[in-house]
Amino acid sequence: MGQRLRAIFAGNDWKSDPNKPLERAAYLQVLLTKNLPLSDEITVRMELANEELRGGRSERAVEVMETLVAHLQLRLKEVPRPVQAEIHQLLALSYLRLGEQENCIGMHNALSCNFPLRGGGIHTKTRGAEGAVREYTIALELNPASDLCRWLLNLAYMQLGRYPQDVPKKWLAPPSLFKSEYDIGFFPDVAGLAGVDAFGRSGGAIIEDFDGDGLLDIMLSSSGPLDPMHFFHNNGDGTFVDRTKEAGLGDEIGGLNMVLTDYNNDGHPDVLVLRGGWWGRFGEYPMSLLRNNGDGTFDDVTEEAGLQVNGPGQTAAWADYDGDGWLDLFVGHESKPGDEHPSQLFHNNHDGTFTEVKAPGGPDTTIGALLGSNLGFVKGVAWGDYNNDGRPDLYVSTMFGSSFLFRNDGPRDPKHPETGEWNFTDVTEQAGLGGKRYTFPTWFFDYDNDGWLDIFAGGYSTTSMEDVGSFELGKQHHGSVSHLYRNNHDGTFTDEPHAAGLDRAITVMGANFGDLDNDGWLDVYLGLGDPSFEALLPKRMFRNDEGRHFQDVTTSGGFGNLQKGHGIAFADLEGNGNEDVLEELGGAYPGDGFHAALYRNPGHGNHWVTLMLEGVKTNRAAYGARIKVTIEEHGRERSIYRAVGSVSSFGGNPMRQHIGVGQATSVRAIEIWWPVSGLRQDFRDVAVDRTYRVREGQGGLQPVTVKAFEIGKTKIAPPLHDHPH
Numbered sequence: 001m002g003q004r005l006r007a008i009f010a011g012n013d014w015k016s017d018p019n020k021p022l023e024r025a026a027y028l029q030v031l032l033t034k035n036l037p038l039s040d041e042i043t044v045r046m047e048l049a050n051e052e053l054r055g056g057r058s059e060r061a062v063e064v065m066e067t068l069v070a071h072l073q074l075r076l077k078e079v080p081r082p083v084q085a086e087i088h089q090l091l092a093l094s095y096l097r098l099g100e101q102e103n104c105i106g107m108h109n110a111l112s113c114n115f116p117l118r119g120g121g122i123h124t125k126t127r128g129a130e131g132a133v134r135e136y137t138i139a140l141e142l143n144p145a146s147d148l149c150r151w152l153l154n155l156a157y158m159q160l161g162r163y164p165q166d167v168p169k170k171w172l173a174p175p176s177l178f179k180s181e182y183d184i185g186f187f188p189d190v191a192g193l194a195g196v197d198a199f200g201r202s203g204g205a206i207i208e209d210f211d212g213d214g215l216l217d218i219m220l221s222s223s224g225p226l227d228p229m230h231f232f233h234n235n236g237d238g239t240f241v242d243r244t245k246e247a248g249l250g251d252e253i254g255g256l257n258m259v260l261t262d263y264n265n266d267g268h269p270d271v272l273v274l275r276g277g278w279w280g281r282f283g284e285y286p287m288s289l290l291r292n293n294g295d296g297t298f299d300d301v302t303e304e305a306g307l308q309v310n311g312p313g314q315t316a317a318w319a320d321y322d323g324d325g326w327l328d329l330f331v332g333h334e335s336k337p338g339d340e341h342p343s344q345l346f347h348n349n350h351d352g353t354f355t356e357v358k359a360p361g362g363p364d365t366t367i368g369a370l371l372g373s374n375l376g377f378v379k380g381v382a383w384g385d386y387n388n389d390g391r392p393d394l395y396v397s398t399m400f401g402s403s404f405l406f407r408n409d410g411p412r413d414p415k416h417p418e419t420g421e422w423n424f425t426d427v428t429e430q431a432g433l434g435g436k437r438y439t440f441p442t443w444f445f446d447y448d449n450d451g452w453l454d455i456f457a458g459g460y461s462t463t464s465m466e467d468v469g470s471f472e473l474g475k476q477h478h479g480s481v482s483h484l485y486r487n488n489h490d491g492t493f494t495d496e497p498h499a500a501g502l503d504r505a506i507t508v509m510g511a512n513f514g515d516l517d518n519d520g521w522l523d524v525y526l527g528l529g530d531p532s533f534e535a536l537l538p539k540r541m542f543r544n545d546e547g548r549h550f551q552d553v554t555t556s557g558g559f560g561n562l563q564k565g566h567g568i569a570f571a572d573l574e575g576n577g578n579e580d581v582l583e584e585l586g587g588a589y590p591g592d593g594f595h596a597a598l599y600r601n602p603g604h605g606n607h608w609v610t611l612m613l614e615g616v617k618t619n620r621a622a623y624g625a626r627i628k629v630t631i632e633e634h635g636r637e638r639s640i641y642r643a644v645g646s647v648s649s650f651g652g653n654p655m656r657q658h659i660g661v662g663q664a665t666s667v668r669a670i671e672i673w674w675p676v677s678g679l680r681q682d683f684r685d686v687a688v689d690r691t692y693r694v695r696e697g698q699g700g701l702q703p704v705t706v707k708a709f710e711i712g713k714t715k716i717a718p719p720l721h722d723h724p725h
Helices: 002-011 021-031 038-054 058-072 081-105 127-142 147-159 466-472 497-501
Strands: 205-208 217-220 230-234 240-242 257-261 270-274 288-292 298-300 315-319 328-332 344-348 354-356 377-384 393-399 404-411 422-426 439-445 454-459 483-487 493-495 508-514 523-528 540-545 549-552 565-571 580-585 597-599 607-614 626-633 636-643 657-662 666-673 680-687 690-695 702-704
Touching: 021 038, 038 058, 038 081, 058 081, 081 127, 081 147, 127 147, 147 466, 205 257, 205 565, 205 580, 257 315, 270 315, 328 377, 377 454, 393 439, 393 454, 439 508, 454 508, 483 497, 497 549, 508 580, 523 580, 607 666, 626 657, 636 657, 680 690
Parallel strands: 315 377, 377 439, 508 565, 607 690
Antiparallel strands: 205 217, 217 230, 230 240, 257 270, 270 288, 288 298, 315 328, 328 344, 344 354, 377 393, 393 404, 404 422, 439 454, 454 483, 483 493, 508 523, 523 540, 523 565, 540 549, 565 580, 580 597, 607 657, 626 636, 626 666, 666 680, 690 702
């Protein structure tokens, strides 16, 4: 696979391939040797500076722009005021990025680029931030209306430790703008302490026990066509070790996203790697299916599995859509006029191979409605049984147009489902989900614990980078916001006003959900960003306040890293019952890499249970199974719901189901419904703060001993009782 990927990259034209900025920089340097008119010189130098930034050479970008400013000193009357502002703004950005490279990257620590900047986040090498303050001030004097320059000026002062006291009052972004609504407790970034030392561009993140030793491992990808993956093995003592080569993944380069699965029902978690997203005709890269051999190694079986398909995309989702006990695959591609890439549905053949499902003809209610370029620029796909009829339905999130909800109506011939001809109906309009939106990551989840799956779709679109500044300054902006669709239990959804608080984020890319404080309500983390180096936005963490509203807890929890946020995973990495948060950070261009972050949960005193489900007639990973946990808390009974396999389209939580139960000291009941067999299993009076294995049709919950540790320390959890509940 690596040889094939390198050949595709080598064959792409450097003049336009976004992954080859330094080749274009060399060409622009040659142009500058010619005697150019002033307007052309300005254009070429600014483009050269941008290409140097994209290639990671910020110091050269500074030199290019400083030379331009010097050339213009005697000819300013020939340069329109708006153009002068743009020149100083680009010079300021070059300085800003130089400061990030010299400090946040070159001298990286746990608080680097963590907003609001303090402690180790303050720059000790100050030439970048000082240059940014000077040049953004000039740019604002030339263009006082620029919210973007004002926002980035405040960041530059913060890098110097001079915010807010030294920021001119007319440009100050008040600290009150960034206060949390709830104190979630500080989650320190322990990636460096744990040995999760991954530096890369935009990519995917998965947490799972890949080698069957009971400990959760970490896998990260980076979208650069030649960038390596990282597989970090959990040592069980608070540290991880990079075993990428030993795992057979050394040749697996590139990958904007990764999706977890167990496609062959062998109990070993497999991984699908997606490539080429956003790159259009330069994104004709194949995806990879990585088969887990169960011994800590993987084989790339893409070709033999029948999944050798090229095309730009970064989203796919697994579900057993036809109820045969094997996981099928939907892959969303980015399609636009003149560059069409139809999305695809693959049926699992039960033998390690897949067959693409073709439209059998007939009305648009067949599977044919799912195929073709009519779906548009697909950025997120998710399976979930929104109408509780036992069959997984499909939601497709797209940029620049309509998104889609396809209801799974079962086989065309119920007496012969083995033919594979399946009915899916486009119910987007009748479900209340119509209209043009600009959305990216998506998932099904039951945010209000009413037993019906709701839909989240993260907004992603701006009219210009000015929207970034306007948004962060609390002003009106034109960026697309997120949508939270509440399930009305009748086949329709209500677009919740302001997405119940989740609309307070723009340019949402990587995103995921989990339970930070074990209260039983699912919280949401949104990784924000844009390819532009000016898109410096703190990531946003939202706590679910009992299904009524999502509270912004970003600054209290320490989640506001300013770099571009991509793959996100929630998982109890330390085995202590608290979900930690992994985030893959980095941008689209070769020069926009950053270090991954691992936020350690400080704990909140609530209780939990973790369920490791194993299907028998249902697929082994239990995707499609539903869980209801009933507890009594403060004298009141309430229920908590989870759907196995309803996951983020840009993040990778483990398959095991971690369920917070608040202050309940025992669980009154756990009910599990298995989709293929239709079996319902009930367990009563279950002890909390324990992990259990549940096998479809097996009589009891089987306690699982989990090794607990603290990052940097080692301890073993007390032995569990061996009797089932």
